[in-house]
Amino acid sequence: MIQIENITKSFDDVPVLRGISLTVEKGEFVALIGRSGYGKSVLLRHVAGLLKPDSGRVLVDGQDLTSLRGRELEALRSRFGFVFQGGALFDSLSVFDNVAFPLREKTRKSEEEIATQVRAALVRVGLETSEDKLPAQISGGMVKRTALARALVMEPEFLFFDEPETGLDPLTAQGVLDLIHECHRNLKFTGIIISHQLPRVFDVVDRVAVLHNGQIRYFGPPDGLERSADEAVRQLVTGRA
Amino acid sequence: MQPEVLTSNPTGFAPVVLLQQLGARALLLLARAGRMGIFLGRMVGFALTPPVKVARVVRRVHFIGFGSILVVMLTGAFTGMVLSLQGFYALSRFGSDAFLGPLVALSLVRELGPVIAALMVAGRAGSAITAEIGIMRNGQQLDALELMGLNPFRYVVVPNFLAAMISMPLLACLFDVVGIWGGYTVGVKLLGVSGGTYMGEIATYLEMKDIMGGIYKAISFGGIISWVCCYKGYYTDFGAEGVSRATTQAVVMSSVLILVWDYFMTSAMF
Ligand SMILES: Nc1ncnc2c1ncn2[C@@H]1O[C@H](COP(=O)(O)OP(=O)(O)O)[C@@H](O)[C@H]1O
Numbered sequence: 001m002i003q004i005e006n007i008t009k010s011f012d013d014v015p016v017l018r019g020i021s022l023t024v025e026k027g028e029f030v031a032l033i034g035r036s037g038y039g040k041s042v043l044l045r046h047v048a049g050l051l052k053p054d055s056g057r058v059l060v061d062g063q064d065l066t067s068l069r070g071r072e073l074e075a076l077r078s079r080f081g082f083v084f085q086g087g088a089l090f091d092s093l094s095v096f097d098n099v100a101f102p103l104r105e106k107t108r109k110s111e112e113e114i115a116t117q118v119r120a121a122l123v124r125v126g127l128e129t130s131e132d133k134l135p136a137q138i139s140g141g142m143v144k145r146t147a148l149a150r151a152l153v154m155e156p157e158f159l160f161f162d163e164p165e166t167g168l169d170p171l172t173a174q175g176v177l178d179l180i181h182e183c184h185r186n187l188k189f190t191g192i193i194i195s196h197q198l199p200r201v202f203d204v205v206d207r208v209a210v211l212h213n214g215q216i217r218y219f220g221p222p223d224g225l226e227r228s229a230d231e232a233v234r235q236l237v238t239g240r241a
Numbered sequence: 242m243q244p245e246v247l248t249s250n251p252t253g254f255a256p257v258v259l260l261q262q263l264g265a266r267a268l269l270l271l272a273r274a275g276r277m278g279i280f281l282g283r284m285v286g287f288a289l290t291p292p293v294k295v296a297r298v299v300r301r302v303h304f305i306g307f308g309s310i311l312v313v314m315l316t317g318a319f320t321g322m323v324l325s326l327q328g329f330y331a332l333s334r335f336g337s338d339a340f341l342g343p344l345v346a347l348s349l350v351r352e353l354g355p356v357i358a359a360l361m362v363a364g365r366a367g368s369a370i371t372a373e374i375g376i377m378r379n380g381q382q383l384d385a386l387e388l389m390g391l392n393p394f395r396y397v398v399v400p401n402f403l404a405a406m407i408s409m410p411l412l413a414c415l416f417d418v419v420g421i422w423g424g425y426t427v428g429v430k431l432l433g434v435s436g437g438t439y440m441g442e443i444a445t446y447l448e449m450k451d452i453m454g455g456i457y458k459a460i461s462f463g464g465i466i467s468w469v470c471c472y473k474g475y476y477t478d479f480g481a482e483g484v485s486r487a488t489t490q491a492v493v494m495s496s497v498l499i500l501v502w503d504y505f506m507t508s509a510m511f
């Protein structure tokens with residue numbers, strides 16, 4: 001379970017998050033939506049412990065992420081998977097080695113076991129024929145799918161996605177979303193996904209959080225969005241200003 | 242990390258404003274220096290505590306050390322040759338051109354070998370280190386490492402640090418040897434100093450402490466280059482422009498620091 005308690009964050013005196021509270025239950029999948037530049041990535045980076053809040057805290061299964069350091073933090077993070085907006089693949093490693101990287105560094109598995117697991121993950125995301133290519137040699141959609149495979153291969157309990165389908169053509173984007181959906185059904189991870197694929201992402205998640213002007217303006221099931229009394233929420237969902 | 246004074250709007254009396262701005266700049270500089278100091282502390286700390294990623298260190302030695310051999314040999318040869326020319330010109334005025342060998346060797350071993358080799362490594366490998374780490378920062382690869390529960394210092398910074406400290410003394414020695422040989426070629430083959438004298442006098446006058454001094458210098462220069470270049474990459478501003486600025490700054494700053502530190506080490510070792 002992830003509990004975000006009253007987080008605030010400013011950059012150079014400009015407030016980006018003004019008191020955010022959210023609770024994601026175990027096994028639940030939450031979509032974080034909102035307009036560009038409103039701090040969705042910043043919020044997700046707090047949940048992953050990459051940024052420290054000015055005030056407030058993040059609890060993961062009751063442990064205060066903001067106060068953990070060193071080995072304890074590393075141990076907690078081993079249960080996390082994160083799919084970055086740009087993929088964040090290691091440039092110098094092939095698709096295969098990128099996916100194998102966390103297994104090689106974090107587990108004591110033999111190279112054969114690793115190869116089996118990596119191939120399985122690559123098959124799952126449909127990249128089995130590109131395993132020897134470098135990140136610079138594959139398309140944007142393939143980069144995102146590789147990043148997904150790298151996050152999935154560790155079978156994390158918590159998975160965070162920062163716009164995993166942005167910049168892809170509609171069909172590929174739908175494919176990535178379907179893939180994430182399937183993984184959630186199989187692995188039952190606790191997850192947060194930032195997405196602009198409205199309303200498609202609503203089929204994938206249990207609840208939706210709307211971030212607007214540094215605050216959560218809606219948090220509930222997808223089908224309640226249209227009936228929200230909040231003008232900003234309805235505008236975002238209907239796409240009309 | 243900006244001190245508050247910078248963002249607060251200075252108002253009023255001109256000298257006060259000036260003082261405020263001066264103070265703000267000083268604070269900013271101090272904050273930066275502090276951040277660099279902390280970076281150095283963490284770098285050394287992680288280097289001294291296992292586990293060390295040996296395979297990565299080896300790969301970095303290949304890049305920083307092996308990759309610099311050609312440029313170090315080239316600059317070493319010409320430095321030795323020009324030293325020989327200039328030295329011969331000066332020494333023959335006192336009729337003491339027999340000491341050409343020790344002059345060339347001492348200049349190289351004590352001073353020019355470590356310094357010029359370090360400057361070459363800063364330009365060739367240091368800039369690449371900054372660019373590489375800067376791109377990793379921008380591409381969120383450092384964040385990705387951290388989120389896998391892996392320490393970016395251990396994976397990216399420490400291997401460069403150790404590799405630079407291993408490579409630099411070897412490169413400096415290579416520079417010395419090639420330089421002495423270059424000096425020999427010019428002095429003996431071109432200017433007519435006797436070959437036996439050139440080499441013989443080197444053996445007489447070059448002491449172990451000169452050689453060790455040069456090696457200590459080279460090791461510390463390796464530390465400086467990797468420290469500055471990793472730091473600049475680690476705290477790169479965003480975008481391609483940020484990376485190119487960081488790279489330039491890294492080379493300039495490590496070169497300046499090498500020369501400043503060289504003075505202090507020389508005066509301490511006298
Ligand atoms: N490290 C940072 N330093 C300064 N400002 C930042 C930083 N990260 C994000 N911001 C600012 O925070 C705001 C929200 O950014 P972000 O979370 O990336 O938006 P989005 O909702 O599109 O993901 C932006 O105005 C951005 O400029």
Ligand SMILES: [Mg+2]
Nearest residue numbers: 040041085162
């Ligand atoms: Mg974003």
